Structures are given as C-alpha cells and as structure tokens.
Amino acid sequence: MPQAAPQLAIRVHDLVVGFGRQVVIDHLSLDVRRGEILGLVGASGGGKSVLMRTIIGLIPRRSGEIEVMGAAIGGAQDRSTQSAAGRWGILFQQGALFSSLTVRQNIQFPLRENLVLSQALMDEIATAKLEMVGLLPEDGDKFPAELSGGMTKRVALARALALDPAIVFLDEPTSGLDPIAAGDFDALIKTLQKTLGLTVFMVTHDLASLNTVCDRVAALADGKIVAIGPMCELLQSEHPWVRAYFHGKRSQMLQPKAS
C-alpha cells in the first residue's frame, strides 16, 4: 500500500452518505489514479453528484475515509480540506460563476485569494486561461449573465484551472451543449490532461465523451461502484444495470467500435 499510495489522486474507502433515512452512498470504495480521466456514470438521482460533492467536502458523510492527493478530507470547514482546495479545481454543473464579477475577475478570483500578483500579470494569466479554453480575450469583460451555456462551462473550466490544480472535478461538463461544442469540450479536456498532467474526475451521461476521453469508467448503482475499468471492459460487464446502460438503444452507436 505505501508504494501504491502516491499513485492515487483520490482514495475513497468504505464511504457512507445519507440524508435522513435514505442512504445514497452505501459502503463505496473508489480509487482514482494520478493523471487519468475517470468517468463516473450512474442513474439520474443515483448519487453521482452526491459522491463528487462529498469528496470535495460539501456534504457530510456518515462514515468512511476520503483522501485527495494523500491529504484526508474532513469537510468544508476543515483545515486539511482547505489546504487541499488549492490543489483542485471544480466545475459545477451550472457553472457557479460569481455573478457580481466579470469573466476575467472570476478567473482571477482564485489567483487573487491565493497568490500575491500584480494586476497586470493577473490580467495576462486570465487572458491566457481564456484562450486555453477557446474563448476570446474580449469575452473577459462580460458578466456571467451575458454568457451562453457553453461559454459558461468554458469560463467555469478556466476558473477551475486558474491555479493549475492537480485534479479537476467536472460535474456533467457536456450536458446542455450541442454535439459539436461537446466534442470540442472533450478534446479540450483531453488536451489539458496531456499538457498539464491533470487528473480528471468527471461525472457525465455523455456516452460519446465516456468513449473518447475517459481512460477508465466507473459505474455507480445502488450506492456502490458496481463496475470500473476501461470502456471496453465495462461493455463486457455482466451487471444488469451496467448492461442496460451501455446496451440500450441510445448506446447502439458504441457497439461496432467495442466488438
């Protein structure tokens, strides 16, 4: 284990999360390796976002351990979580951009909080991040309310990448995007992972992005990870829910590739 530990970006062990009488995550264990893109799939309302929000400390857990880059995560108010926070970037489903700040100020926000930089340098970095995610420098002066859905996601990604984190968490990054924009987004994530050596934890329903960008896919059903591995392994899985997910009508397009 001591040899294996540094290779893990996220280690979740025996995690239980519930609200009231309902148990959403039931003794779940999951390892995410460094530098990989892990896709998490699961039924709508099946606890994917809950798992992600628990890992980043937003939802309290009943029991279990979570480590991110070797640091234990306690909760949002916990010191070790706050120190880990500098090493991750999060893309929320709705973007969660600060609505009172412009796009550029949004991207600069994590820089301003964590580093002491001159305004000129921060402007240059913000422009660089904007261009990295495929936006124009002029977009930097817009407010979040003026952005389209796809642009919001790109800006949110730029903000998540502002501090060059080791891990990015993406909550349904391609939902609500047209196939071309979604394809661009996938390519962008893949490029960033290669160039920056990112670890990506991605919650998604997008079969195309699972197929093209994810190194491994984890399937969450009944509060547990029922299958994990490269896409081709998951397509062979015997678990009934996983079979239904990957062999349904909508996933027929994946079949020729897999076989």
Added chain:
Amino acid sequence: MEALSDAVTDQLDRSKTVKVDMAEVRELDTLGAWLLEKMSRRASAAGHRAEVVGVADNYAGLIEEVRQVNRGNLTPPPAQNPVIVRLNDIGRAAVGASEDLRVFLQMLGSLFLAIVSVLRRPRSLRLTSLVYQLYRVGWQAIPIIVLITFLIGAIIAQQGFFHFRKFGADSYVVDMVGILVLRELGVLIVAIMVAGRSGSAYTAELGSMKMREEIDALLTMGLDPVEVLILPRVIALVGALPILSFIGSMAALYGGGLVAQFYGGMGPPIYIARLHEAISVTHFEVGILKAPFMALVIGIVACSEGLRVKGSAESLGKQTTTSVVKSIFLVIVLDGLFAVFFASIGM
C-alpha cells in the same frame, strides 16, 4: 366533453354491449382517448362487452398507449386525525424556534471567529466589498431615511400642538419631540427602514448565491463565505446604522421645528432654546448606543436567512419575508430590552 361522457354512463350501465364508432372522428387527443378508455373500462368492469371500432390508423397508437396508463391504483394517503396534525404543527414550530436560536448563535459565533481572523491578518479584510456595501446601505439610504424621519418628526409635533394646546402646554411639545425622537423613534424608525431595505437585499443576494452554487464554489476554493461575503456586509451595516440614525434624528427635529413655526406659532429661536433645555447628551447617547446592536441583529438575521435558502424560487421569497419580519420583530424586542436596561441604570 367530460359532461357528454358522464351523460352516457347511465346508458352504459344498462346496455350489455357497447360499441363506439370512431369512423367519423377526424381528430383525437389524449383527453378524448382517455374518456373513451374510461368508458370501455367501466363497461368491462361491469361484465359487459365494450368495443371501439373505426379508429383511424394514426390514432390506434394513441388509444393503445392510453390503454396502458392509470392501471396502478393510487392509494390516497391515509386521512390523519386533525388534532394530531395540529399538535404536530405546534411541535414542529416549537422545534423550529429553537432551531432559529441555534442558527442565530451559530452565525454570531462564526462572525466572531471571522473578526478574530481578520484582526490577526488585517489584509484579509475585504476592503473593496466593505466600501461598496457601506455605499449601498449607508449613502444610498440617506434620501429615503431623511424623508421618512422628517415626516415622522413633523407629524409628532403637529399632534403635540393639536392636543397640548388644550391644556396650554404648547411649550412641552418640544420636550416630547426632542426626547421621543432622540431616545426612541429616530433609531427605531431607521432600523426598521434598514431592515426592510438592506436586510431584505442581503437575504436575497446570499440566497441567490446559494441557489447558484456560488457559496459552494467559495467553499471548495478553501474560502470561508462568512469572511468573504457576510463580514463586510455586517460591518457596513453596523457602521452605517448609527450614522443614519443621527441623520434621521436631525431630520425629525427639523421637521418638528418647521411644524412648530408654521402650525404652532413658535419661532426657531424659541424652539431651539426649548430644545436646548429639554434634551441632554444622555438622550442622544441612549438612542445612538442602540444603533450598532440593532444593526448587528439585522445583519445576522438577514445573512443567516439567506444561507437557509433551498433550491426553489419560492424558498428565496419565503426566507426574504422571514428575514424582514424577524429582524423588525427582534429590533423592537431589543429596543424594549434597552428601555428596561437604561431605566435601571438611570439614563
């Protein structure tokens, strides 16, 4: 359509076989298909034979679809004893009140911690935000505060002259206006105005940030929303309310003075001289000392209600209402407690 279908149910129950000819029907929607299906279910349930013929091909699918729906029996939730429901509500309200107290104290505590951490690292104070909030809750509030308190002062003076004149006690109107405005009304009216004006804005802002996950985004960046968002707002309120109370009190005294001149026939020199005799610094202190505490209560209630907003737009509206109602209530309770306190220390 529903009435038509109800009208044939009698007939339906009497006849052994039912046959509906749909040949002439050109358009059919889900509603019509469902009424048809209901008729045929009723007939078959009674053991009769039901048949629908002549359905246009393009609607066959719709009829078949409707045949599958509403099969499961919706069991209505069991009727509850109204007494128990009422008791349940009362119990929940009581628990809710202690929950409110807990939330209030928790916010007070985290504000205190935030102040301690700002004192330790003064650079971490959000100066831009603080100045902006001061501008919003202080500077921008001045016109409306001046207008309202001016009118209140004028009305009190007018009422005073009208009634006191009967006893020939005209000159005591100035005592009444001066003491009432400086001790109680100035700060109370301003606090209520600020609770409605700025408290509601705080709740709505923080609530919508909560809904849009902006607060979560802050948390995951390792920042404390209390320090970033709430502390500047509360400090701005605590700073602005005493100033606004002072300005409001002056406006009220001015309003009283104008009424004294034009309605009471008491010129400015006499009004000011009477005021000088009637009031002392103590009265002014009693009023202005209350202001920061009222501001703190308004700020804490507004911010903690904002953070209690759940996902829906209705919940945002509800928490904003709760915030205003609760802060006005607490401001008045606090004013009462202060009255007792100042009376017992002889101020």
